[in-house]
Amino acid sequence: MFQVEVWGGAGEHGRSCYHVQFGQRSVLLDCGVKKGQKKEETYPKLDADKVRMLTTVFLSHAHEDHSMAIPLLYRHGYTGVVWTTRSTVRQLANYYAKWQQYVQDAGDELPYTSEHMEQVRYRFVEDMAPPGQWFTVEPGMQACWGPSGHLAGSIWLLLCVDGQTLFYSGDYCQDSRLLAANLPDLRYVRDLQVGILDAAYADDEATQEQLVDDLVSACKQVLERGGHVWLPVPIYGRGHEIIDVLAEALPGTEIVCDTGLEVSFQAMLEEEQWFKTEELHLYKQRWSSRVQVLTREQLLHKSTSLKKAIFVTSDPMLQSKASAKLVEAFATSPNNALIMTGHVYPGTLAARLLAAEQSVPRVLHYRYKVHQGLPDVARMLDGLKPKFSLLVHAPKAKTDRLKAKLTARGYDHVYSCAPGDQLVFCGRTLGTATSND
Template identity: 30%
Template sequence: MQNNRIAVTSLGGSGEEARNCFLLEAGNHTVLLDCGVRREALGEFDRVYPALTREIAGRLTAVFLSHAHEDHVAALPYLYELGYRGNVYGTEETIRLAGGFMKKWADFVTSAGGRLPFSVETMNRVAFSTISLGSQVVEGLSVTAGRSGHMLGSCWLRFEHGGKSLLYTGDMTLAGRLLATDLPPESDGAVVDCAYAGRTLSQTGQYGALVDLAEEVAAGGGKLLLPVPPNGRGSDILLHLCENLRGVPVYAEANVAALCGELLKERKWLRADVCGRISGAGEESNGAGLPCGRIDAVALPGRQIDAVALPGGRVGAVALLCGWIDAVALPCGQIDAMNRANTFTNAISIPDVQSRSLALSAPGPAVYLTGDGMMSGPAAAAYFEALKGDARNCILITGHTARSALGSRIFDPAFRAQAGLAARAERLTIKVHLDDQDVIALNRSVRAKKILLFHAPLESTRELTGKLRNLGVDARCGLEPRALEL
């Protein structure tokens, strides 16, 4: 390759839904963009981990992360096992979260009886270094990072070399309700998220349908379970329900509530209109479970939340400006209500197993958010067992689930019969990626002449690839040597 050229090879992710990993060669620089796994292919090594080799690991000069989700970071220990000894760069927030996602992956594999291609000691050897939003030089390479709106700390990355530029969107959305997305500058080429390829989704319409479904289930006397990833989509859904669902208590597992609270304090990542709505709320207004099960409940002016009498609990009402809260005191805790006109977090946090049991046994309709989008953990299993037998109840999946996960099996008639699942199972996509229309709109601004699509099955991208080619873009998808060269 000539010294002023840029080439990108997909080692995973292009033409499939996960194990995102791209090899970027720019002159004397050879770097990796993300290094993830594919959960639903467990047991098929070549489909779980990126197509990495010792030769590739040995010539890498750096690794850059777009965000912390497992399909972008969980193969990092494997890379080090192959001999990589350099740094892994990401935003401060991504680095803070990445270790937890790597551990979660390792725990999942071992609990499923699988074998990891690396040791726990190797996990601890991953050498993280921080990059900032904006332009900088990292390992001699010119890099610009901007907010991508997918989750806390997520960013797109733009590389410049030899008068050429390449954009890597990472996972990106143009429709986030909380997180801001910075529009990337013009680039010669781009590696672009197209997770919703073949579809065009209205985020406003999807959120409207979410509230409609919650109200429908409540009107029938049922309970709605929302398994959500606590990082990203979970916060959007929690706050939307708190703002728009009337007369139905909204419960959130502590990991969902706490991360939502953390997100609301990270002002540099939020949309400007969101910052205005929570102006003056301060660190207290986080809706998260506090030590000993204490709950902070925050009300909107003009809102009223009906009291829920829990066994062994007590109910307290706190007067606010134009409305009032009836909140639930869980065991070992109490309610703090803060009279803040611009604060909008009022979910009831569930900090422990006993609180979960009490919340599930409360009479009447309710909405529960558990921080496990695929329903693979013990909390999701507890909700499933408690709610499955009542046909008035509903389980709503809002994102991708691996085929082997409980979040997918609830749609299988044979499994439903075997498990005694009478509750409804529904799907409703809440956008945290790009659809066809988004990809085309993004490239009207970026003006890339060559695009490598990723994060969607090959068959789903055919229509989008055709649309881009009709617009004069050299668009492609799949695992090809030097799939994109500038």
């Protein structure tokens, strides 16, 4: 018997955190935060007593909604290690700095100190085994990992503890233009008991090809109308793919980016193992020939230029002072437009602009796919065949819709949960499903 307790991330977008109890052993999968207007929902619903008893912790990738609450574990008495990848750890410093600034700008304080951050000890899965192969975490506990296609260093995890198996997809995407992604060898999942699956796009069935066509068309329309296009993106992740897409689709258009994306581009060159070799080679050529890196001041000046350009900056929620200034500059022309390409957190400047009926500059939303929707979840269920599946990373109502559609297609034992819920598995049956709320 083992149980999965949702401390965050199911029935919502953000603060991914899953406590898994395998008999006398327990592991935690990710420990992130959530931006928004409800401060009580910023951090996971941690149980301090259970945190102290954790056997180990796994971190799937660096994005703040999976990582920024890790030091809280050490505040609550955890003394073990965090298993992850070197690429993830290299990225974390930037995310910690931005999260601290976000909290400070909101007039709040971090619930952990720099001492707790320094206590975090990492071990690297790639030191133990290549992707797709088992390694021993401790006697009785084995792990297998592989690239999840979400950003450099992002991984899925397969755990086997005393004969009980669980798959955690992390943030998964098979549609990445640049990043490699795969799934475990089918021999390893012949008796997979539980899958915790990225379902961030819920029942959406749009393909990446459709989404890219829509994004390119939207950019063309703004440029043809005489406006600049601005795409705020994460410093690591979809931003570079979008630059690559637009550089290829709009060969005569100038593309400018900030120094943050230059930093992450240089990091990509040192971590080629996460990328599709030929595609990365082509992107290097496009970057050197098509992308101009500008400082904050230069970006502001560029926004007044008559020659229209595509701006790409590394602040997806527009929370920095530099972004606020650029918003003001873009607002001087009704022809300019911001295009959001990912999830927009409530309470952020990006959300307020997107919700405004007649905002200047115009704010549009055209998603670029970095998660899974209905066809992708179905494909993962077909490949892994878990006996029970927990759908995560989307609001509860959307997850309920996805569950209903999957059930109608013949997929059994698929669950939609919320923070505080517990699923207890007894062999081939679900023992109990309870909520602490």
